[in-house]
Amino acid sequence: xxxxxxxxxxxxxxxxxxxxxxxxxxxxxxxxxxxxxxxxxxxxxxxxxxxxxxxxxxxxxxxxxxxxxxxxxxxxxxxxxxxxxxxxxxxxxxxxxxxxxxxxxxxxxxxxxxxxxxxxxxxxxxxxxxxxxxxxxxxxxxxxxxxxxxxxxxxxxxxxxxxxxxxxxxxxxxxxxxxxxxxxxxxxxxxxxxxxxxxxxxxxxxxxxxxxxxxxxxxxxxxxxxxxxxxxxxxxxxxxxxxxxxxxxxxxxxxxx
Amino acid sequence: xxxxxxxxxxxxxxxxxxxxxxxxxxxxxxxxxxxxxxxxxxxxxxxxxxxxxxxxxxxxxxxxxxxxxxxxxxxxxxxxxxxxxxxxxxxxxxxxxxxxxxxxxxxxxxxxxxxxxxxxxxxxxxxxxxxxxxxxxxxxxxxxxxxxxxxxxxxxxxxxxxxxxxxxxxxxxxxxxxxxxxxxxxxxxxxxxxxxxxxxxxxxxxxxxxxxxxxxxxxxxxxxxxxxxxxxxxxxxxxxxxxxxxxxxxxxxxxxxxxxxxxxxxxxxxxxxxxxxxxxxxxxxxxxxxxxxxxxxxxxxxxxxxxxxxxxxxxxxxxxxxxxxxxxxxxxxxxxxxxxxxxxxxxxxxxxxxxxxxxxxxxxxxxxxxxxxxxxxxxxxxxxxxxxxxxxxxxxxxxxxxxxxxxxxxxxxxxxxxx
Numbered sequence: 001x002x003x004x005x006x007x008x009x010x011x012x013x014x015x016x017x018x019x020x021x022x023x024x025x026x027x028x029x030x031x032x033x034x035x036x037x038x039x040x041x042x043x044x045x046x047x048x049x050x051x052x053x054x055x056x057x058x059x060x061x062x063x064x065x066x067x068x069x070x071x072x073x074x075x076x077x078x079x080x081x082x083x084x085x086x087x088x089x090x091x092x093x094x095x096x097x098x099x100x101x102x103x104x105x106x107x108x109x110x111x112x113x114x115x116x117x118x119x120x121x122x123x124x125x126x127x128x129x130x131x132x133x134x135x136x137x138x139x140x141x142x143x144x145x146x147x148x149x150x151x152x153x154x155x156x157x158x159x160x161x162x163x164x165x166x167x168x169x170x171x172x173x174x175x176x177x178x179x180x181x182x183x184x185x186x187x188x189x190x191x192x193x194x195x196x197x198x199x200x201x202x203x204x205x206x207x208x209x210x211x212x213x214x215x216x217x218x219x220x221x222x223x224x225x226x227x228x229x230x231x232x233x234x235x236x237x238x239x240x241x242x243x244x245x246x247x248x249x250x251x252x253x254x255x256x257x
Numbered sequence: 258x259x260x261x262x263x264x265x266x267x268x269x270x271x272x273x274x275x276x277x278x279x280x281x282x283x284x285x286x287x288x289x290x291x292x293x294x295x296x297x298x299x300x301x302x303x304x305x306x307x308x309x310x311x312x313x314x315x316x317x318x319x320x321x322x323x324x325x326x327x328x329x330x331x332x333x334x335x336x337x338x339x340x341x342x343x344x345x346x347x348x349x350x351x352x353x354x355x356x357x358x359x360x361x362x363x364x365x366x367x368x369x370x371x372x373x374x375x376x377x378x379x380x381x382x383x384x385x386x387x388x389x390x391x392x393x394x395x396x397x398x399x400x401x402x403x404x405x406x407x408x409x410x411x412x413x414x415x416x417x418x419x420x421x422x423x424x425x426x427x428x429x430x431x432x433x434x435x436x437x438x439x440x441x442x443x444x445x446x447x448x449x450x451x452x453x454x455x456x457x458x459x460x461x462x463x464x465x466x467x468x469x470x471x472x473x474x475x476x477x478x479x480x481x482x483x484x485x486x487x488x489x490x491x492x493x494x495x496x497x498x499x500x501x502x503x504x505x506x507x508x509x510x511x512x513x514x515x516x517x518x519x520x521x522x523x524x525x526x527x528x529x530x531x532x533x534x535x536x537x538x539x540x541x542x543x544x545x546x547x548x549x550x551x552x553x554x555x556x557x558x559x560x561x562x563x564x565x566x567x568x569x570x571x572x573x574x575x576x577x578x579x580x581x582x583x584x585x586x587x588x589x590x591x592x593x594x595x596x597x598x599x600x601x602x603x604x605x606x607x608x609x610x611x612x613x614x615x616x617x618x619x620x621x622x623x624x625x626x627x628x629x630x631x632x633x634x635x636x637x638x639x640x641x642x643x644x645x646x647x648x649x650x651x652x653x654x655x656x657x658x659x660x661x662x663x664x665x666x667x668x669x670x671x672x673x674x675x676x
Contacts, residue, residue, distance in 0.1 A: 084612055094612060105459060111387040112379040131375050132368020134308035135386050141459035142611050147308060147368065150299040172297045173368025238611045242458050252613070 043119030046219040046247070047180055047195065049203070050229045051095055053253035055213035058083065058093035062205035062214065064162040066097075069181060069204035071165035073152035078144075078178040079205055084253075092253040095214070097205065098123060098144040098178035099238060102245030106136035106145065121247055122180050130174040137175050141239055142246075145175040163204060180216075181205075196225050219247075275645065279638045286635010289628050293365050300628040307605045307623035311633050312366040316359045317450055317597040319640065320393070321472070322590055323355025325480030326400065327436075327443035334436035343656040344504055348484040350407060350653040351644065353400045356393065358640045365632055385453040392446035399439045402428055410652045448473040454604055462541025463604040467526040471596075474522060478515040479593035482566075485509055486586035487644060489579065491654040498654035509582055513570025516589065520563050536616035537609040545603050549622075553595050562592015 058081050066072065066079045079097045086092070101107075104123045107115045114130035117123060137145045151172040159165060166183045170176045181203035188194075188201020196217030199207035206214040217224030222231075229235075230249060237246040267273040292300055303310050325348040332338045333345045364370045376390045408414065409425040451472030454463040485505050491498035530542045545554045566585035569575040576582050602623065610617040625633070647653040 082612065085614065096611075105457070108383045109386060109456075110381055111384045111390055112375045113381040114375075114379075129372075129375055129379060130369065131372045133366075133386060134368070135384070135453075137305060137308045138605070139457050139459055141609075143305070146305050147298075149301075149303070150297055171369075175368075236613060238613070250613070 042117075043121065044220060045120045047100070047120050047122060047185065048217065048219045048226045048247040048249065049097065049180070049206070050215040050226045050235070050249045050251065052213045052215070052229075052251040053084070053092050053094060054251065055211040056081070056093045056095060057211055057213075058091065059210065061162075061208045061210060062095055064158050065204040065208035066178070068156065068158040068160075068162035068164065069166050069184070070178075071152075071156055071159075071167060071169050072176070073148070074157055075152075076146040076148075076176065078146070078176070087253055087255045090253070090255070094250065095205070096142065096144070096238075097180070097203075097248060099142050099244065099246035099248045100180060102247065103243060105139040105141065105244065109135045109139045111135065118182070120185075122182050122185075123177075124179055124182065125175075125177060127168075127170050127174050127176070132173040132175070134175060141242055141244065145177045147175045148172050162208070272649065276642070279642045279645070282634050282638035283642065285631050286633075286638060289632035289635060290365055292628060293632060294370065298368060300626060302624055302626040302629065304621075304623070306608065306621040307602070309366075309601055309605070310623050311625040311629045312362045313601055314594065314598045315633055315636055316362040316366065317601070318594040319355040319358040319362070319636075320450060321447070321476040321593050321597065322479045322483040323352045323359075324443060324447055324473075324476035325482075325484040326352025326403070327396075327439040327447075328477050328480060329484065330403065330432070330436040331440040334433040335440065339659075341504060341508065342659055343501065344484060344488065344508060346407060346658065347488050347654050348480065349400065349403045350647045350651070351480075351484050351487060353397075353404050354640045354643045354647075356397050356400060357643070358636050359393070360397070361636050361639060362633070365636075385449050385456055389446045389449045389453060392442045392449070396439060396442040396446065399435050399442065402431070403435050403439070406432075407647075407651050407653060410658070411650055413650075443476075444473065447476045451600075454600060457604070459609075460604040460607070461535055461537035461609060462607055463600075464538075465526075465530075467522070467529075468600065471519070471522060471526060474515070474519045475593050475596060478512055478519055479590055481508060481512050481515075482586040482589040485512070486583055486590065488654045488656075489583050489586075491648045495648060497652065498648050499657055500654065501656035504656060506576060506582075509570050509576055509586065510573075512586070512589065513567055513576070516563055516567040516570065520559075520567060523559075523563070536618055537607050540618045540620075541603045541607045544606060544620075545599060549606070550599050550603060553599050557595035558592050558599060561588050562595055563589075566592070 060081050063077055063079055063081060067074070067077075070078065072078060079095060081093050081095045084092045084094045100121055100123050102121065104115070104117070107117060107123060110116075110130075111133065112129055112131055114126045115123060115136055116126065132147075134147055137147060148170055149172075152169055156165065166181075184201055184203060185195045188198060191201070193201035195201040196206075196215070202216050203214075206216045215225045215229055217226035219227060219230075221227060226249070229251065233251050235249045235251050237249055240246075268277050301310065326345075329341060329345040329348040333342045364373060367373065376387065377394065381387050405425045406427075406429040409422040411422075414425075415422045448469040451468035451470070452466075454460070455466060455468040456464070458464050485508055488498065488500050488505060492500040527542065527546075530538055544550055566588045569581055569585035576585075606620055606622065608619050608621060610619065644653070652658060
């Protein structure tokens with residue numbers, strides 16, 4: 001047979017195939033121009049949330065409002081309120097929505113671009129594109145994603161007491177998470193409202209909070225409620241060491257407050 | 258009546274009994290699979306804390322132990338080790354068996370199997386999983402092309418459609434190109450299957466570059482081990498499998514040295530984790546060396562999975578004993594499965610807190626549900642069935658066949674291998 005010796009001609013052919021493959025991949029690369037933004041910091045508005053641990057009483061209203069407005073199953077919590085340390089007799093709490101990371105591990109790892117950045121920094125999920133591999137869930141350092149292990153059928157026990165659903169229910173087989181009530185922001189902006197100021201244009205958890213522990217607004221606007229709070233108060237973000245760049249800031253609890 | 262008699266006599270034969278045995282698992286697995294599609298993943302014991310479990314292990318393991326195909330094909334067609342060509346033939350068939358097993362377990366494991374094609378249409382080039390998916394799809398194509406000449410050995414095809422058989426055989430001309438492509442694609446995804454874990458900062462036990470290196474080394478050793486083991490076992494069970502002892506003996510020796518290299522890297526990988534405390538990583542190592550997974554680690558992975566088979570395969574006398582050698586090869590395969598299982602679970606069992614203050618660590622657990630086991634055994638039974646059919650009808654373990662020779666015989670029937 002001819003390939004008794006793997007001749008120079010054969011070697012050249014093989015090299016040719018390899019080169020063609022590389023060129024082909026480059027062509028495909030250029031054709032695939034619908035790249036997601038490499039981080040969420042490109043838009044003129046940059047939404048952020050500030051949560052004041054001094055004011056949070058752990059009442060859980062935000063959890064219920066979130067479930068109603070986003071039509072979430074009672075098995076799932078986008079926004080749990082966690083118990084943190086005790087300062088004297090005072091129990092402190094830490095509500096944990098999705099951090100809407102600037103460098104989000106979930107967006108980096110999603111094989112199909114179902115997780116992506118909006119220009120305003122919100123980390124979105126395309127529930128119609130997701131294949132349900134759960135890599136994002138494994139990658140998220142904050143446990144912000146919940147998988148729909150089963151379908152959520154039937155009435156939502158949080159409705160109508162805590163609000164009316166504003167988004168479609170997610171199907172079985174995809175993970176879901178908080179997206180800063182993007183639907184309220186978008187509709188509010190269309191009506192000329194200011195997110196963070198007008199409750200109808202602001203995430204549901206912010207509006208329902210009885211103590212005003214949550215504040216929302218545009219980081220690019222120096223006069224927004226979040227900008228003012230962050231300028232005048234010490235604050236921290238969760239696991240800053242990971243370099244994820246969360247858009248949820250916390251004002252730490254103090255013993256005297 | 259005649260039909261019943263024929264069926265009866267079929268199941269009375271050893272081959273019939275073996276197929277009957279496998280079909281029980283296949284039917285149960287099919288049932289479990291349908292249940293998963295119908296009820297969704299709620300029938301599993303997977304959770305938001307452990308979203309990947311038994312099926313990911315089967316997926317990872319079957320790709321790893323199918324890795325002999327690319328390595329042996331590269332050796333035969335790119336580095337001129339032509340005498341090993343019959344083993345490469347077996348490895349290629351083990352390869353396609355393993356990769357299709359992986360496909361089956363993935364289709365079960367993803368929440369939206371109806372959207373599996375999205376991974377080919379929507380690209381996120383930052384994602385290791387995207388890279389792995391692409392490489393696996395392309396490599397599966399390569400494997401199919403590499404298997405075409407093997408299909409030409411199917412006697413029925415040769416008798417009824419000699420022209421087609423001849424065409425299929427002709428694909429063999431492209432073997433060197435396919436081997437090169439296979440080598441590139443496999444080097445990429447076999448390591449990326451480890452890097453998939455290695456890039457996740459959320460799990461400090463995984464977050465280290467060595468995972469990719471260990472995955473590819475274990476895949477090369479485990480892939481060849483399964484190929485040689487399957488060849489030896491087939492030759493003992495059926496006359497349709499004919500082996501050349503000295504070829505398998507030499508490959509086994511190489512596998513032994515490969516295991517020595519793997520053990521060396523595994524050792525410094527583990528040792529490097531002991532030098533300083535790092536939340537999550539240290540606890541992960543403790544879980545592996547002294548916790549819930551310690552039996553798997555010390556006995557399954559290290560003692561039986563690496564050290565014992567390494568000694569047997571390197572030692573000339575021990576290796577010459579066929580039973581001992583087969584045991585060693587099987588242990589290597591078991592060790593690779595244990596390594597994939599342990600790696601996947603250790604990273605998820607140890608959870609690092611994201612709350613302010615010192616990083617604290619908590620633990621979680623996972624045990625596969627009965628449906629996961631039944632579906633898993635179904636996938637393994639599928640692999641065994643496919644390989645058995647290959648041995649019986651396609652002569653995938655027949656060291657008398659060199660494909661160059663086959664070609665000169667053209668589509669006239671090959672020498673009768675059924676003794």
